[in-house]
Amino acid sequence: MDEAEIIPGNVGSEISTMEPGTGSTNISVLSIPQAGCNNIGEFTCGYEENRGGTHPPPCTQMGPVVELRAQLRAQNDELRMALTHLLPLLAPLLILPTPVIPADRPPAPTLSLDTRYTVYLPGERVTLTCSAPEPERVSGYRFFSQEGQQDPSVVQHPNGGARLELTAEKGNAGTYTCAYWRQESNREISSRNSNSVSIPVTDTPAAPTLSLSPPRWLYLTGESVRLTCSPPRGDEAVTRFQFYKYRGSIISPDVLSNSGATNFKLKLEDSGSYTCLYWIHPSGREIPSVKSAPVSISVRDPPPAPTLSLDPEYTVYLPGERVTLTCSAPGSELDWRYRFFYQGQQDPSVVQPPNEGARLELTAEKGNAGTYTCAYWRQESYREISSRNSSSVSIPVTDPPPQPALSVDPPSGVVSEGIPLLITCTAPRNTGQQRFHFYKDRAELIPGDVGSEINATEPRTVSMNTSVLRIPLNSSNNTGEFSCGYEENVGGRWIPSPRSWAVTVTGNVTVSARSFLWVRELVVGGSFFLINGLIFLVSHCCF
Incomplete structure (x- = not known):
């Protein structure tokens, strides 16, 4: 050395x-x-x-x-x-030459994360900042990474600055420390290592499946659709769901429950592509999943409503009357099919006309009385495209008024000279407006008709339920078969009753059936006078 x-x-x-x-x-x-x-x-x-x-x-x-x-x-x-x-x-x-470090090393720096999560997702940006204590002189910084039980390794970063920017991924997950160094006496002096920070990285939750119910290529405005976001099987930690329209517009403002479904009625502006995602909450952080594959919703207005008409058109119908319903689609297209809808006392039901045509013929009866609508439709885009329903028409059915009673006055049929015979027509009930009619030999008698030499009272249109036919005693045309009937005003339509039983008047004042005793007495009396007259003539001429 x-x-x-x-x-x-x-x-x-x-x-x-x-x-x-x-x-x-x-x-x-x-x-x-x-x-x-x-x-x-x-x-x-x-x-x-x-x-x-x-x-x-x-x-x-x-x-x-x-x-x-x-x-x-x-x-x-x-x-x-x-x-x-x-x-x-x-x-x-x-x-990487290891500098020889003296025993009195500079104090350790502080290592921090700009965004601290308990777990990170691949692709997220992470910035580590190494801060030397004041007033230490610093020439550069080093960052060290350790994964698991492996030895720490130096992380290369530009310019040796105090900030290390990472993109989180499985390959750089682990524990990080840092140190700073300076040049002194032509040699490098390094600080003690900083505190450690952990960057765990987990996979993004797998994408859910977005489905439509009912599934269709084409929807009509006003129809309801249900979007269901289903996470992969086995993912039990779902905290919430969210639905997105194309370009990221959130369509559900509320956090939904674990059912992951939303319903809404479609409008034209609802056309577009939709996706969904869900969140999980591992290790104290809420993490969104990958977005689902998009599904498309195409919405358009249904064809305009047709016109439904009745022939004949009454406010009320009688049992047995024929009525025809005609459904008329607007425009000139001819490939439409038609269906009629009936609403009686129970739920609506479909009434199919023959060959799915535009006309429905009915025989009015109590069983088919009710409200009717119609629509036209055809197959398009793998589904049935139906128009809006027409305005409704009503077919009320009522029974005719009951049969009236015909009576004579006086009941014996015997009238004094100069006193007319009165025939009275009585309706069995008072239901409001009524009109009476009298018939002679099955032809109607017009009130005030002088030619008939019979005068009937004006049929009443008030609440009274009787009308009287007056037969003058000196009339030469007052014999024949008489009957009567009446009409009731039901919803603006006059409904006729059945005719009464007929009464036959013979001679001047002879009435069959009810005047039989009076006629018999007349015959007996006439025979008496006739026999006495013959006896008188024979005795006068011969003697």
């Missing part, structure tokens, strides 16, 4: 060497247990060979220890083989 030989076991030098071998071993090692003020300098070595009891002059290798690249030119094969194995082990010393 500095041209002076180092004596083995010299404690004062704070350096000890192994005893030079006296056998066939051709290597000797100088051990430096701790850096100190007495072990700084230039080191050389040499060796002697014992040839017949004499020691030739030693062979001395000049140069510092870091120049071990110089080959010892030993003459025996064992020395050459040993150097062949030794040089690869000493190669790192040739690349």
Whole structure:
């Protein structure tokens, strides 16, 4: 050392060497247990060979220890083989020379992270800052990385500055320390190592699967769709989900539950591509997953509503009446199919017309009374495209009014001279507006018709439920078959009742059935006068 030989076991030098071998071993090692003020300098070595009891002059290798690249030119094969194995082990010393450090090293710096996480994801940027204490003079910084049980290694960084920027990845995960150094007396003096910081790196959670329900190529405005975000099986640590529209627009402002699903009614502006992701919470940090593969939603307006009409169009229908519903699509396209919807007392049901045409013919009855709508449709984009429903039409069905009763006054059918015969038509109920009609020989009698010589009272349109037919006694045209009927106003439509039973009037004042006793008495009385008259004529002429 500095041209002076180092004596083995010299404690004062704070350096000890192994005893030079006296056998066939051709290597000797100088051990430096701790850096100190007495072990700084230039080191050389040499060796002697014992040839017949004499020691030739030693062979001395000049140069510092870091120049071990110089080959010892030993003459025996064992020395050459040993150097062949030794040089690869000493190669790192040739690349990164270790400065000899005095015992009074500068104090340790502080190592910090700009963003401290309990775990990092691949690709995240991490900055380590090494801060020397004031007022230490610093020429440069070194950072050291240690992964697992491996020895620390120096991390190369530009300019030897105080900041080390990393991109987190599995290959650089581990524990980091740092130190600073300065040049002093033509040599490098290094500080103690800083505190350690850990940079664990974990994989980003795998992408979930985003699905649509119902799955379709094309959706119509107003339809509902359900988006479901499903993480990979076995990932139980999910904390929340989020859905994104193309270009990153968040469509669900609230944090969703573990169901990972959201429902919404579609509008035209909902067309686009959607993705989703989920978060997990390992080691105290919430970590987002990779985004799912996108799914596409295409939305358009349904075809405009058709027009539904009735023929005939009544406010109310009678059982047995025929009614035709016609569904008319706008425009000139002819390849549409049609369906009708019926809503009675229960849930709506579909009524299919023959050949899915635009006309539906019904026979009105209580069982099909209700509200009807219609729509037109066709197959497009692997689904059924249906128009909006038409406005509804109503088909109420009611029974006709009950049959009226026809009566004569007086009930005996016997009338005094000059007193007319009255025939009365009575409806069995008072339901509001009613109109009465009288018929003679099945032809309607018009009120006030002088030619018929019969005068009927004006049919009433108020709440009274009777009407009277007056037959003058001196009328020469008052015989025949009489009946009556009436109409009720139901929702603006006049509904006719069945006709009453007929009453037959014969002669001037003869009424069959109900006037039978009065006619019999008339015949008997007439016969009496006729017989007495004949007797009177015979007795007068002959005697």
